[in-house]
Amino acid sequence: MDRDQLLEIVREATVGVLGVDPAAVTAEAHFADDLDADSLALVEIIMAVEDRLDIQVPEEELKDVRTVGAALDLLASKVPAGA
Amino acid sequence: MTDRRRVVVTGVGLFTPAGNDPDTFWDVLVSGRSTAAPIEAFSTEGHPISYGCEVRDFDPEARFGFKEARRIDRAAQLGVAAASDAVTSAFGDGGPAGAGHDPARAGVVAGTGIGGLRTLEDQIAVFHDRGPSRVSPLLVPMMMANATAGLIGIEWGLTGPNFCVATACAAGANSIGEAARLIREGSCDVVVAGGTECALTPVALAAFWRMGALSSNPDPAAASRPFDAARDGFVMGEGAAFLVLEEAEAADARGATVWGEVLGYGRTCDAHHITAPADTGSGAVACMEAALTDAGLSPADIGHVNAHGTSTPLNDAAESAAVTKVFGPGAVPVTSTKGVTGHLIGAAGAVEAVASLLAIRHGQAPPTANFDQRGEGIDVDVIAGGPRTVGAKPVLSNSFGFGGHNATLVFG
Numbered sequence: 403m404d405r406d407q408l409l410e411i412v413r414e415a416t417v418g419v420l421g422v423d424p425a426a427v428t429a430e431a432h433f434a435d436d437l438d439a440d441s442l443a444l445v446e447i448i449m450a451v452e453d454r455l456d457i458q459v460p461e462e463e464l465k466d467v468r469t470v471g472a473a474l475d476l477l478a479s480k481v482p483a484g485a
Numbered sequence: 486m487t488d489r490r491r492v493v494v495t496g497v498g499l500f501t502p503a504g505n506d507p508d509t510f511w512d513v514l515v516s517g518r519s520t521a522a523p524i525e526a527f528s529t530e531g532h533p534i535s536y537g538c539e540v541r542d543f544d545p546e547a548r549f550g551f552k553e554a555r556r557i558d559r560a561a562q563l564g565v566a567a568a569s570d571a572v573t574s575a576f577g578d579g580g581p582a583g584a585g586h587d588p589a590r591a592g593v594v595a596g597t598g599i600g601g602l603r604t605l606e607d608q609i610a611v612f613h614d615r616g617p618s619r620v621s622p623l624l625v626p627m628m629m630a631n632a633t634a635g636l637i638g639i640e641w642g643l644t645g646p647n648f649c650v651a652t653a654c655a656a657g658a659n660s661i662g663e664a665a666r667l668i669r670e671g672s673c674d675v676v677v678a679g680g681t682e683c684a685l686t687p688v689a690l691a692a693f694w695r696m697g698a699l700s701s702n703p704d705p706a707a708a709s710r711p712f713d714a715a716r717d718g719f720v721m722g723e724g725a726a727f728l729v730l731e732e733a734e735a736a737d738a739r740g741a742t743v744w745g746e747v748l749g750y751g752r753t754c755d756a757h758h759i760t761a762p763a764d765t766g767s768g769a770v771a772c773m774e775a776a777l778t779d780a781g782l783s784p785a786d787i788g789h790v791n792a793h794g795t796s797t798p799l800n801d802a803a804e805s806a807a808v809t810k811v812f813g814p815g816a817v818p819v820t821s822t823k824g825v826t827g828h829l830i831g832a833a834g835a836v837e838a839v840a841s842l843l844a845i846r847h848g849q850a851p852p853t854a855n856f857d858q859r860g861e862g863i864d865v866d867v868i869a870g871g872p873r874t875v876g877a878k879p880v881l882s883n884s885f886g887f888g889g890h891n892a893t894l895v896f897g
Contacts, residue, residue: 419552438552445622
């Protein structure tokens, strides 16, 4: 799975939680400042991605995630190689 | 008592099975027709009771937007929406601050019996099906009983006293009474007060049925029949109502439209049984007497009683005995809103406060739906068949909750 595919999955999850314009969900977007997402929303977004990809992201690893790009990095590290 | 700060009602908002604005609500109340119908919110397959009184035409996304609507349980959605309608009817879109009130002296008292029960039930199922890691991070803020109070404060920037009252079916009335006391004591100049409930959920429907509280009448429209001989329980409802209470001189100074005045408030406890009322209605008697004393009125000053009148055999008999003890046999007309609306639990007292204020405005008391034949031992003068002209005299409104909580409000 490449980064663009992962971004598309995160975008869908983010739109599903926040109802934002899909175009606003870019790798550079800041969850709080650009998307008005708080920590609870971020947990919801990651949960939706976990379900979609059948992966697990430990809660404590989310605490430094501020941008969509950071979330992509974290999620990429959890997706099995070749998936 | 002459120098006590007076408390008037300057705003009203509600979402009920009988309508989502005061005029519609009044028209449905006066019609005397029950709003009970088959439940649409969830499948009632396997439930022996399949009807209730639901709020129709409420669009949470239109009120709150997509993101917020899915972060707020229906109970709080109904409550916050009702509170917003009350606030805008009193002050316009600028709220209390826009009308010159100090936000630090503006409070919220929000009653509920339970809180975000629908979300809690859904998430318990998620937990059992999929384990702890799939439980929503929003469960806590969505289920907590005080969510409505907090959200109203956030929406309008009210930083004064803010709390939730959870006295079961007395919560709506207790909230208005405690709010009035905040103004009287000088802590607040304005308080948004009322109650909300959405206990129309699969498990709650089963639970209230199992405890024998619900009517099993096969005809939904005939099931809620307060004080009637054939009454066999209440009909579960959902809804919310909020009032804006304001210190009378401040309301007068800004030329506010005044719905009425909170003249008196009483609250007592039966200290008898966790669900059953005391047979003689002793706690209710004490409560009504306390409210009348607080109002500086005698029983003869009251135009009619808006009863708790749930349509359960026990409540209505005990309340009839209590009203008779306070007022004398057949001495005061009595109506129950619940024949039309069903039982809105923690919202009931607030919805019935609106009914009481509307009755004063119209000089009429609405009828009790489905009162066809007086129940045994029911000695009160039940208003039925159509509205009764009672004039603009003060109304005494009762609310009683599981736990033995009694709350009585007197409006004038």
